[in-house]
Amino acid sequence: MAPRADLGSAQAPTSAVTSRDGGDLLLDVLREWGADHFFGCPGSTEVPILDACVGRDTPRFVLVPHEGVAVAAADGYARATGRPGVVTLHANVGLANAVSHAHAARMSRVPVVLLNIIKQRSILSHGAFTVAPDHQEMVEQYTKWAWTTLRAEELREDLDEAFRLALQPPCGPVYLGIPQDVLEQPATNEAGSIYPRTVKPARCDSRPAADAVAVAADLLAGCRFPLIVAGGAAAPPDAFPLVQELAQVLGAGVCCENRVSLDYNGYPTHDAHYLGPYAPAHPAVPEADVILAVGTRLFVEFLPPTQPWVPPGVQLIHLHDEAKDIGRLYPPAVALMGSIALGLADLLDALRSGTDLSPETRQRRDETVTRLRSARAERVSAELAAIATTHPIKVGRLMQALGAVATEQTTFVVDAATSHDQAVDYLPRPDGMSFHAAATSGNLGWGMGAALGIKLGAPGRSVVAVLGDGVFMFGMPALWVAARHSLPVVFVVINNGMYAAVKAGLLRRNGRAAAAGAFPGTDISGVDHVLTARGLGVDGVRVSDPEELEGVLALAVAAGRPFLVEVMIDPDDVGSLKR
Amino acid sequence: MAPRADLGSAQAPTSAVTSRDGGDLLLDVLREWGADHFFGCPGSTEVPILDACVGRDTPRFVLVPHEGVAVAAADGYARATGRPGVVTLHANVGLANAVSHAHAARMSRVPVVLLNIIKQRSILSHGAFTVAPDHQEMVEQYTKWAWTTLRAEELREDLDEAFRLALQPPCGPVYLGIPQDVLEQPATNEAGSIYPRTVKPARCDSRPAADAVAVAADLLAGCRFPLIVAGGAAAPPDAFPLVQELAQVLGAGVCCENRVSLDYNGYPTHDAHYLGPYAPAHPAVPEADVILAVGTRLFVEFLPPTQPWVPPGVQLIHLHDEAKDIGRLYPPAVALMGSIALGLADLLDALRSGTDLSPETRQRRDETVTRLRSARAERVSAELAAIATTHPIKVGRLMQALGAVATEQTTFVVDAATSHDQAVDYLPRPDGMSFHAAATSGNLGWGMGAALGIKLGAPGRSVVAVLGDGVFMFGMPALWVAARHSLPVVFVVINNGMYAAVKAGLLRRNGRAAAAGAFPGTDISGVDHVLTARGLGVDGVRVSDPEELEGVLALAVAAGRPFLVEVMIDPDDVGSLKR
Helix, strand or coil, rough: CCHHHHHHHHCCCCCCCCCCCCHHHHHHHHHCCCCEEEEEECCCCHHHHHHHHHHCCEEEEEEEECCHHHHHHHHHHHHHHHHCCCCCCCCHHHHHHHHHHHHHHHHHHCEEEEEEEECCCCHHHHHHCCCCCCHHHHHHHHHHHHCCCCHHHHHHHHHHHHHHHHHCCCCCCEEEEEEEEEEEEEEEECCCCCCCCCCCCCCCCCCHHHHHHHHEEEEEEEHHCCEEEECCHCCCCCCCHHHHHHHHCCCCEEEEECCCCCCCCCCCCCCCCEECCCCCCCCHHHCCEEEEECCCCCCCCCCCCCCCCCCCCCEEEECCCHHCCCCCCCCCEEEEEHHHHHHHHHHHHHHCCCCCCCCCHHHHHHHHHHHHHHHHEEEEEEEHHCCCCCEEECCHHHHHHHHHHHCCCCCEEECCCHHHHHHHHHHCCCCCCCCCEEECCCCHHHHHHHHHHHHHHHHCCCEEHHHHEEHHHHHCHHHHHHHHHHHHEEEEEEECCCCCCHHHHHHHHHHHHHHCCCCCCEEEECCCCHHHHHHCCCCEEEEEEEEHHHHHHHHHHHHHCEEEEEECCCCCCCCCCCC | CCHHHHHHHHCCCCCCCCCCEEHHHHHHHHHHHCCCEEEECCCHHHHHHHHCCCCCCCCCCECCCCHHHHHHHHHHHHHHHHHCCCEEHHHHHHHHHHHHHHHHHHHHHCCCEEEEEEEEHHHHCCCCCCCCCHHHHHHHHHHCEEEEEEHHHHHHHHHHHHHHHHCCCCCEEEEEEEEHHHCCCECCCCCCCCCCCCCCCCCCCCCCCCHHHHHHHHHHHCCCCCCEECCCHHHHCCCCCHHHHHHHHHHEEEECCCCCCCCCCCCCCCCCEEECCCCCCCCCCCCCEEEEEECCCCCCCCCCCCCCCCCCEEEEEEEEEHHHCCCCCCCCCCECCCHHHHHHHHHHHHHHHHCCCCHHHHHHHHHHHHHHHHHHHHHHHHHHHHHCCCCCCHHHHHHHHHHCCCCCCCEEEEECHHHHHHHHHCCCCCCCCCCECCCCCCCCCCHHHHHHHHHHHCCEEEEEEEHHHHHHHHHHHHHHHHHCCCCCCCEEEECCCCCCHHHHHHHHHCCCCHHCCCCCEECCCCCCCCHHHHHHCCEEHHHHHHHHHHHHHHHHHHHHCEEEEEEEECCCCCCCCCC
């Protein structure tokens, strides 16, 4: 881009930066690794990167005016594209605000690349402005790799290593600190490395051992009733249909993970084998003598459990791609360690080449699935019928309405602590992109940023963010980004005016608060979410009447612009205390 | 509080928690250490504490719906009261959101006590919900002490130790992780400790060595012109008037710290010896042959310096209470290590008992001060005259108007990156509570929470928060708290629609952005701050006309309720690029 002569004299004399420097190099590396967008809330240390953006279309910098929301946006972008979600951070203060959602990316195994531009090397030891004693330490435990570039000569190598490790399965966040002055140096090291460059990680897929697969196949074929727990790691397109095929071949029931584990949808909820979220009290559990867990941690615990989640006597088969999670709390009868998709394919091969199920076995299993599925349908149906027109609106009624306006292309981004149970129970999820959450992290506020990133990465999806009103307080800057970029995300705010999870905890405790009917630390009422959103540039409406829900939500989805729907929810609807 | 029988049956059968437990104990310890308020954004782990709040007036839990804002509020409360600012956090996710302002409390040496209620010990090793691999590590480098209570038996001892260390000068944040189940156990350890209890730290004040004081006094008395740099550690009431007295006795000039160091006001700006913020280019520096730095770090660097900030040949005397900061970059001719107030008193004694200044010396120094002060007054006056009626409003004009409506009881809480220079230059600061900032940290968003805490801790002060529009995005939840508690804080938002610090950086770089007049990553325009505040329960107005500034600000200050003034500022006013 040519300098504009008429602007040159007052504040900008002829450019002093003409040569290619570390900022240019960084943007090139981003583009080569497929990061077409990157996110950040910049400060002065990122100036070399921003300057390098002038005159470039790709990668495109998306200003997100809070680092936490920026990390969530990068997380969503990576989930939608399978490519790296990159965030540039401003020194230790930017990093501090990023820690929360770095944790979320770690738990959900998302390839988020945190590039933290720290102060110049000459003053890093001085306790200078925005210099931490140890910036890496803040986030090290939540990353696969944390490093700091020491010289301009290693900048490209360090960036490549960050991207390689983020993207190598199991994916996850990485951290690279880059001193500002390293970015300001000429990019002289581009041709000189003795190591060949790569812009994708080496394929390191492993398959479970064949003998273990054979034992698993025999167990699954020969047992009374196999129950599959389809985890989030079964959500990618290469694995997703294989679980379905396996359930079909086996006549198995399938549960998804529960609300504190379900980060991705690993099984279609419309499938004839689907039985709802797993729990030790699920009616399918006593039927099962074999449980096949596919791509899940077994288990993320919210409370100390009062009974084993895999009942004694049940044979557990655990297919997963992280050895550390296999046998952690529930030692499996058969461990299948390796790629989820390859493990599923091997299991299917072994089953196909083995003896078919006997007609009696198939009939018994099919009847079991049908019976369990009918019971579930009746339960859900009764629950929803009981609250169809209740004032104020119940959480379940909202989830029903959201389901009613969803299509095959809807992606629900759920961030709503207490309402998460009902979201998992009721929302339709046809494919691996139907549902995203950072449930295993437990942070608030991820959903609003993630929805932006998913929409940017998958413009064809209809993105509906389902948000608690507590969550809203953590994600408000996302509304401004949606407005600025005209991103047609629907933000649905569950306004119950309270921290329902805390009220539920006080009721579980059954102490003085429960006795007095007074619940300190729970009342967050009084926010007008529609007005707040308007202040940030996003239009919206408030709904109090259950009869209006589907109509308003359908209009919001069709609006073609960012839109907020504030749903006034019964504050006494705090979910099941026992869950 | 007696259980309410009519509420007992539906959700709350007769209380199961009747005995005194860890939650009660924790609140008692808070009260004993003087924490009448404490702050937090609770989750279910804090339930034992919240339950113990039922039926108690003190300490009072203030729900702040974002942990970052809660830490800033605790910080402000501690600054205003001198008592501990306590935050209860929800596990690692709450802690993650607190890291940013824990750093601020560390830099500004504020006794903030972070109590993080983590999950039950029985599931902590399981990778349970909201469990970090190492929660202490996230914040260890920003605290004076970080520990985790291992058993109920040590809860009181650990709490006492946290408070003792936070409050022992130099003050600073401490961290204590407490497993939820420890709080749920009976408080059985209350009488049993073999260690005597204390509810205040032992006095550990030290005085600088007498011979060093004598040398310093001789240097100060005998030099041509002494310049005092009065740092934030001179702000407490026991030190504040002593610097003034010292300047008087010596005929010295006095500078405050600059915008990246000024967290507290260490010198009255109306005093006849005050010469404005210190900088190597300050006209007082060439006059000085001795610099006495009192309670300051010397220096917090924003950019790599191009010249020494203490010129060669100048004799430096450094009085400070942290040995690690004395001689770090600028070795002093005389080091005075010890309590600031005691060191000042000793210096004054030594000067009084020594030879008086000769009439010639006094006259020369007085003339130098008068000349420098006049030059400064003329400069400020000319700068303000030039922008008195400029449209759009300039930052300096706003600072002038804020000064005009201030009284002796006004506390400015400043959090406004690029405008910070002019705030320091122009705002009147009569005492040690006139000005608060977290300048040395560089975080955004601290000011909105801190203003709440200062108002709660010092209800007699008129609290005016001066905020960048970038800052606003990080602190919005504070507005809801102000509304909920009817806290009459005035929130002044400097709406220049941009990250001026980043634009300034791009201009300093003088690269492609400067040449093209295009500044990526800087435009944050489009927010209606008044509407957003209304959504969160706080009324406000927008001001675009410089002639209306004083009138509107005076009304806001007199309103007796939380109020937001959005001031439309010239986006091209990005401060001095050279500073």
